[in-house]
Amino acid sequence: MNSTKKVSMKDIAKELNISITTVSFVINGKSEQKGISLATSNKVRELIKKRGFNPNSAARMLRTGKSKTIGLIVEDIGNYFFGNIAKIIEVEANKNGYNVFYSSTENNDNTAVELINKMRNSSVDGYIITATQGIKDEILKLKKENIPFVLIDRLIPDVETNYVILDNYSGSYDLTTHLLDNGYSNIGFISIVSEMSMMTEREKGFSNALIDAQNNKLHSKTLKVGFSDSHQEMIASIQSFVLENPELDAIFFATNYLGVIGIEALQKCHLNIPSDIAIVSFDDNDLFRLLTPSITVAAQPIDEIATASINLLLKIINKELRPSHTTGEVIKPVIIVRNSSPKKSNTKSNRLAKSSHAVSIVD
Amino acid sequence: MNSTKKVSMKDIAKELNISITTVSFVINGKSEQKGISLATSNKVRELIKKRGFNPNSAARMLRTGKSKTIGLIVEDIGNYFFGNIAKIIEVEANKNGYNVFYSSTENNDNTAVELINKMRNSSVDGYIITATQGIKDEILKLKKENIPFVLIDRLIPDVETNYVILDNYSGSYDLTTHLLDNGYSNIGFISIVSEMSMMTEREKGFSNALIDAQNNKLHSKTLKVGFSDSHQEMIASIQSFVLENPELDAIFFATNYLGVIGIEALQKCHLNIPSDIAIVSFDDNDLFRLLTPSITVAAQPIDEIATASINLLLKIINKELRPSHTTGEVIKPVIIVRNSSPKKSNTKSNRLAKSSHAVSIVD
DNA sequence: CTGAAAGCGCTTACAG
DNA sequence: CTGAAAGCGCTTACAG
Numbered sequence: 202m203n204s205t206k207k208v209s210m211k212d213i214a215k216e217l218n219i220s221i222t223t224v225s226f227v228i229n230g231k232s233e234q235k236g237i238s239l240a241t242s243n244k245v246r247e248l249i250k251k252r253g254f255n256p257n258s259a260a261r262m263l264r265t266g267k268s269k270t271i272g273l274i275v276e277d278i279g280n281y282f283f284g285n286i287a288k289i290i291e292v293e294a295n296k297n298g299y300n301v302f303y304s305s306t307e308n309n310d311n312t313a314v315e316l317i318n319k320m321r322n323s324s325v326d327g328y329i330i331t332a333t334q335g336i337k338d339e340i341l342k343l344k345k346e347n348i349p350f351v352l353i354d355r356l357i358p359d360v361e362t363n364y365v366i367l368d369n370y371s372g373s374y375d376l377t378t379h380l381l382d383n384g385y386s387n388i389g390f391i392s393i394v395s396e397m398s399m400m401t402e403r404e405k406g407f408s409n410a411l412i413d414a415q416n417n418k419l420h421s422k423t424l425k426v427g428f429s430d431s432h433q434e435m436i437a438s439i440q441s442f443v444l445e446n447p448e449l450d451a452i453f454f455a456t457n458y459l460g461v462i463g464i465e466a467l468q469k470c471h472l473n474i475p476s477d478i479a480i481v482s483f484d485d486n487d488l489f490r491l492l493t494p495s496i497t498v499a500a501q502p503i504d505e506i507a508t509a510s511i512n513l514l515l516k517i518i519n520k521e522l523r524p525s526h527t528t529g530e531v532i533k534p535v536i537i538v539r540n541s542s543p544k545k546s547n548t549k550s551n552r553l554a555k556s557s558h559a560v561s562i563v564d
Numbered sequence: 565m566n567s568t569k570k571v572s573m574k575d576i577a578k579e580l581n582i583s584i585t586t587v588s589f590v591i592n593g594k595s596e597q598k599g600i601s602l603a604t605s606n607k608v609r610e611l612i613k614k615r616g617f618n619p620n621s622a623a624r625m626l627r628t629g630k631s632k633t634i635g636l637i638v639e640d641i642g643n644y645f646f647g648n649i650a651k652i653i654e655v656e657a658n659k660n661g662y663n664v665f666y667s668s669t670e671n672n673d674n675t676a677v678e679l680i681n682k683m684r685n686s687s688v689d690g691y692i693i694t695a696t697q698g699i700k701d702e703i704l705k706l707k708k709e710n711i712p713f714v715l716i717d718r719l720i721p722d723v724e725t726n727y728v729i730l731d732n733y734s735g736s737y738d739l740t741t742h743l744l745d746n747g748y749s750n751i752g753f754i755s756i757v758s759e760m761s762m763m764t765e766r767e768k769g770f771s772n773a774l775i776d777a778q779n780n781k782l783h784s785k786t787l788k789v790g791f792s793d794s795h796q797e798m799i800a801s802i803q804s805f806v807l808e809n810p811e812l813d814a815i816f817f818a819t820n821y822l823g824v825i826g827i828e829a830l831q832k833c834h835l836n837i838p839s840d841i842a843i844v845s846f847d848d849n850d851l852f853r854l855l856t857p858s859i860t861v862a863a864q865p866i867d868e869i870a871t872a873s874i875n876l877l878l879k880i881i882n883k884e885l886r887p888s889h890t891t892g893e894v895i896k897p898v899i900i901v902r903n904s905s906p907k908k909s910n911t912k913s914n915r916l917a918k919s920s921h922a923v924s925i926v927d
Numbered sequence: 928c929t930g931a932a933a934g935c936g937c938t939t940a941c942a943g
Numbered sequence: 944c945t946g947a948a949a950g951c952g953c954t955t956a957c958a959g
Contacts, residue, residue, distance in 0.1 A: 209936060220946040225938060236944050259631070259687055260936035262622035263951050277651065281850075284647035288640065288668055295667075300682070302663060305651055319663065324622060464854050486851065487644075491827055493856035572952060583930045588954060599928055623952035626935045 208252045216252075217244055228256060262324060271514060272320035272328045273303040274313065276354075281487050282457065282501065283331070286353070289507035290329065297515055299326070308428060310335035317343070327518045329510050332357050334396060347524060349517040353510045356398040363517060364529045365510040369399050369483075372499035372534030373406025376481050377453060379497065379536060381414050384545035385451035385479055390423045391439060391463060392455035403455050403483055422446050432462065439466035443478070450478060450545065457484035460496065479542040483534075494540035505532050571615045580607055591619060625687055634877060635683035635691045636666040637676065639717075644850050645820065645864065646694070649716070652870035653692060660878055662689070671791060673698035680706070690881045692873050695720050697760055710887060712880040716873045719761040726880060727892045728873040732762045732846075735862035735897035736769025739844050740816060742860065742899060744777050747908035748814035748842055753786045754802060754826060755818035766818050766846055785809050795825065802829035806841070813841060813908065820847035823859060842905040857903035868895050 210228070214221045219241065226235045227245040248254075262268045271294055275283040283305075291301045302320055306313040313333045320328065327349035332340065337357050343350050344362065352364040380388060390407050392400060404423075411419050424442040426435045439462065443449065454460040460482030464474070472478050474494055482489070485500035509530045516522050573591070577584045582604065589598045590608040611617075625631045634657055638646040646668075654664045665683055669676040676696045683691065690712035695703065700720050706713050707725065715727040743751055753770050755763060767786075774782050787805040789798045802825065806812065817823040823845030827837070835841050837857055845852070848863035872893045879885050 211936075221937080222939080222946055222948095223944090226945095229938080238944065241944085253681070255681055255684065257626070257687070257936050259622050259625035260951090261938080263620070263626050263935090263953085264937050264939090266951080268622070278641065278654070279644070279648035279651040281642070281644070281647075284644075285642035288642040291641070291667060300665060301667075303666060304654060304658075304664075319658075321618075324620075461851065461854065468854070488824065488849065488851035488855070491824065491831070492851070492854060574952075584953080585930060585955080586928090589929095592954080601928065604928085620952050623935090624954080626937085626951090627953050627955085629935080 207257075208254045209257065210254075213245065213248055213252065213254055217248060219245075266324075268324040268326055269298055270300045270302060270325045271511075271518075272316075272325040273301050274306060274316050274320075274328060274330045275303065276306055276308050276331050276333075278303060278305045280458075282484060282503065285503045286507045289504060290511045293508060293511040294515075299515075306331065306333050308333050314339050321348075327351075327514050329353055329514055331355065332397075349514060351510050351514045351517070353506065354399060358396070358398065361527050363513055363522075363527055365506055365513060366399070366529070366531055367501050367506065368531045368533050369402035370406040370409075372536070373403040373453075373455075373483060374410045375406075375534075375536050376483065376497075376499045377407050377410035378414075379538060380451050380453065380479065380481060380542060381410065381416075381419070383479070383542055385542075386416075386419050387446075387448045387450045388419075388421045389442065389446060389449045389452040390421055390455065391442070391452060391459055392423070392425050393428045393459065394425045395428060400455065407453060407455075420448070422449065426459075435459070435462050436466045436469065439463050440470055443467065443470055443472065451542065452478060452480045454480065454482040457482060457486050460484070460489070460498075461486065464492065464496075475541050475543055479545070481542050485537065490539065492541075497539045497542040498537050499534040500537050501534055502532055570620075571617045572620065573617075576608065576611055576615065576617055580611060582608075629687065631687040631689055632661055633663045633665060633688045634874075634881075635680075635688035635693075636664050637669060637679050637683075637691060637693045638666065639669055639671050639694050639696075641666060641668045643821075645847060645866065648866045649870045652867060653874045656871060656874040657878075662878075669694065669696050671696050677702050684711075690714075690877050692716055692877055694718065695760070697758065712877060714873050714877045714880070716869065717762060721759070721761060724890050725892075726876055726885075726890055728869055728876060729762070729892070729894055730864050730869065731894045731896050732765035733769040733772075735899070736766040736816075736818075736846060737773045738769075738897075738899050739846065739860075739862045740770050740773035741777075742901060743814050743816065743842065743844060743905060744773065744779075744782070746842070746905055748905075749779075749782050750809075750811045750813045751782075751784045752805065752809060752812045752815040753784060753818065754805070754815060754822055755786070755788050756791045756822065757788045758791060763818065770816060770818075783811070785812065789822075798822070798825050799829045799832065802826050803833055806830065806833055806835065814905065815841060815843045817843065817845040820845060820849050823847070823852070823861075824849065827855065827859075838904050838906055842908070844905050848900065853902065855904075860902045860905040861900050862897040863900050864897055865895055 210221050210224045214224045223237055223241060224245055226232050226237055227242050232242040273287060273290055275287060277283055278287055287303055294301050302325060304316045306316065310333045313336045317339055330350055330352055331354045332352055337360060340357055340360055340362065352362050354366060356364055356366060392404060411421055424438065426438050452463065454463045467474060474480055481497040483499050485498045489496040489498060509532065522528060573584050573587045577587045586600055586604060587608055589595050589600055590605050595605040636650060636653055638650060640646055641650055650666055657664050665688060667679045669679065673696045676699045680702055693713055693715055694717045695715055700723060703720055703723055715725050717729060719727055719729060755767060774784055787801065789801050815826065817826045830837060837843055844860040846862050848861045852859040852861055885891060
């Protein structure tokens with residue numbers, strides 16, 4: 202029933218009365234190097250276009266052992282950050298002749314391990330991986346077998362690999378300092394329970410900024426919700442945390458989605474941002490600039506992270522790096538000050554006033 | 565340097581002193597059917613496990629022409645809607661033993677055609693495609709060659725295919741009716757220049773709702789921005805449109821991203837939503853519920869769309885559907901009424917009042 | 928019950 | 944400047 206039979210190199214060669222070898226050389230850009238005449242090259246190129254010929258990648262893969270495919274393993278492709286990372290990686294990969302297989306781990310160890318193995322025997326040439334907490338062994342295996350990969354967004358403790366990550370510490374430090382500079386002194390830090398480097402670094406950045414301020418009027422309080430808690434559970438935890446700590450005048454949300462959930466929680470508490478409580482969030486979101494008020498964030502330069510990771514991987518695949526060496530890139534986040542964290546007025550906190558049934562002071 | 569040489573079927577056969585054929589039969593679960601003795605089968609299975617043998621998928625693909633891979637072509641994987649569509653499709657595909665290649669067209673015809681061809685010669689077994697306007701020929705080609713594919717989100721005019729789309733007409737009709745029911749009578753319709761069915765259907769739904777209302781006090785005005793206009797250009801167009809038509813008391817944004825951009829434009833005009841102007845948007849966004857005010861939308865049931873499309877494709881690939889027949893599924897959108905389009909008060913429009921320098925009436 | 932052999936569509940060392 | 948031929952690792956029709 203298929204009227205259009207797939208055209209192969211053989212067909213091209215036969216129609217032009219030349220050998221398959223010549224066709225192959227032209228296709229692979231070796232016509233110069235192999236001394237194919239320009240006339241022949243052009244004839245081949247024309248016919249290829251005319252017939253819509255495309256080399257069969259299975260055959261090529263079988264022959265060369267290379268698939269020209271890279272595997273991208275992210276936490277959640279539906280998420281703003283990872284979705285855009287994926288898009289840029291794909292464009293960059295395509296430019297270099299690579300396709301991209303992607304998959305989401307949903308931060309589940311088993312899924313992550315399965316994905317790595319499944320991709321392995323579709324022979325990907327390399328991986329870009331957002332690690333989950335428990336895949337250390339799998340990563341070690343890749344390393345031992347010299348399979349090219351780069352870790353993004355987060356590291357595995359005590360494992361030396363190629364990686365591209367954000368400078369979580371300094372982003373968090375700077376965001377906290379911004380809050381302190383604007384006069385906030387009772388800051389709630391809301392994060393998730395996690396041993397991953399990204400989260401521990403953010404926490405460290407936060408506390409060190411407080412310590413370095415050397416001001417004993419400064420106080421903070423921390424809440425950590427479970428990663429697998431439901432949306433609703435997280436909202437509830439945040440609500441009670443905020444309500445039970447009326448002295449808080451600002452909150453630092455340690456991730457983008459905690460920020461989103463947190464805003465929802467504050468709305469439910471009928472707390473006004475920023476007059477009742479200021480907020481900042483780590484990691485920007487498409488709409489944070491449009492919220493009322495717009496949200497101050499430490500933004501990840503998605504472009505930079507994506508480009509750096511695919512380029513690094515490509516270098517490893519092409520053996521432009523000494524395999525014994527490991528290279529890491531640390532990208533600086535950008536603090537975007539918006540309206541959720543203005544300079545604090547010197548009057549008494551509205552929230553404490555409200556909670557003691559006093560009339561709130563407007564200045 | 566790779567101590568671990570890849571083991572092949574040949575190695576297994578040689579070590580066991582049997583033929584490759586037998587090994588292949590065992591691997592593919594045909595030992596019964598082909599009458600391989602249980603003893604032999606077991607020996608083979610054991611050795612496979614012991615040697616960690618994995619069939620080379622390139623060879624298998626070359627031989628069988630099947631890749632157990634499906635190609636997913638979306639408009640923009642970084643977008644909330646498509647990112648989540650992709651995620652669900654992937655999970656569903658994996659359940660059925662398929663991998664997913666994905667790519668973004670950025671709504672560019674050339675990119676779309678290239679992607680289809682590139683995937684074609686990585687021998688995907690089928691496609692799920694978000695069409696761009698000018699790929700009719702390519703789609704016709706797929707159809708003629710009996711290559712399994714399903715169109716999602718939008719159709720190609722005059723081409724009969726398998727598809728899963730949203731009921732854009734009724735979503736738009738209902739959303740408009742909601743506006744009319746709440747007393748709005750001068751509605752701006754902001755869309756993009758496009759011949760795609762999804763957009764024309766939305767426009768038709770909008771106008772028909774107005775017509776069906778049979779109220780000659782109803783007016784509307786339409787703005788269409790160019791798809792490839794920059795973010796900034798779109799904002800500017802929307803701003804002048806709104807400013808030049810002060811009689812508008814509500815705006816219908818025909819897509820999610822127009823809604824986002826539109827909100828930004830209205831903020832820049834210092835117009836208050838909904839007191840100055842009400843808005844509704846087609847297609848929900850992660851944060852629309854958190855904006856002030858939250859935005860009324862016609863939401864696409866992402867889960868349903870994704871599941872329906874992958875299941876349909878799988879059926880086609882497995883030839884469970886008569887190839888001569890074409891099946892389409894139309895998913896109903898859900899109107900989510902939020903705060904951007906409340907019942908309109910009967911007083912004169914605030915905007916007209918403002919623009920004539922009168923004192924605005926508060927009730 | 929099992930095997931020898933063809934062939935999928937490429938790439939590349941070798942020969943001229 | 945160009946070609947004939949081997950071989951990548953499988954699957955499967957055919958033969959016994």
